[in-house]
Amino acid sequence: MKISKELLKGTTTLLVLQLLSEGNKYGYEMTKELEKRSEELFTLNEGTLYPILHNLEKEGMIEAYWEDTQLVRKRKYYRITRKGKKLLDNKKLEWQAYTKGVARILGGGACLESSTC
Template identity: 60%
Template sequence: MKIDKSLITGSTTMLVLTLLNAGDKYGYQMIKELEEQSDNTFSLNEGTLYPILHGLENDGMVESFMAVAENGRKRKYYRITKKGKKLLEDKKKEWEFFSSKVNKVIGGVTYVGA
């Protein structure tokens, strides 16, 4: 099922922080993991991901560093900070509240998918 981009836009910060909460990652790795973990429902391109990461970095939610990847190439990695973990916790609570109210309005019906 195709998801309206406006629904995804409001949750991208939470999704990116969740990926980083599991460990340090580089951009392309985050894109691939998000696709895999969402059964290809969420597919960010670099033009969407990097502005999110840069904004989070400017706000002190993540920090970047250079490291050598498994293939021997230098890559820019990102890690979540303590401040970012707090934001993630707040975003998850916000999402749980929001989704419970949406489900309440639509009768508690959840989409199972095909």
């Protein structure tokens, strides 16, 4: 099943910040991790990911740095900031409220079995 761009657009910041809260990563690594963990449901290409990263960096949510590796050329890594961690916490709460509301609607007013309403 392919997820529509509209649905994905609303969650990319949350997903990127979550990955970075687990450790510093470079862009390609993030795209592969999203694909792997979502069983290829989420795929981000460079044209989608890098504008998100640049906006988050501009807003002070993440920081970028270059790292020299012995095996490959320099890589640009990203790490979440304290401000980014606060945003992630808020985005998680927002997501939980959203999914709870959707579950209630889809369940006809009652929560679906898989939901934690």
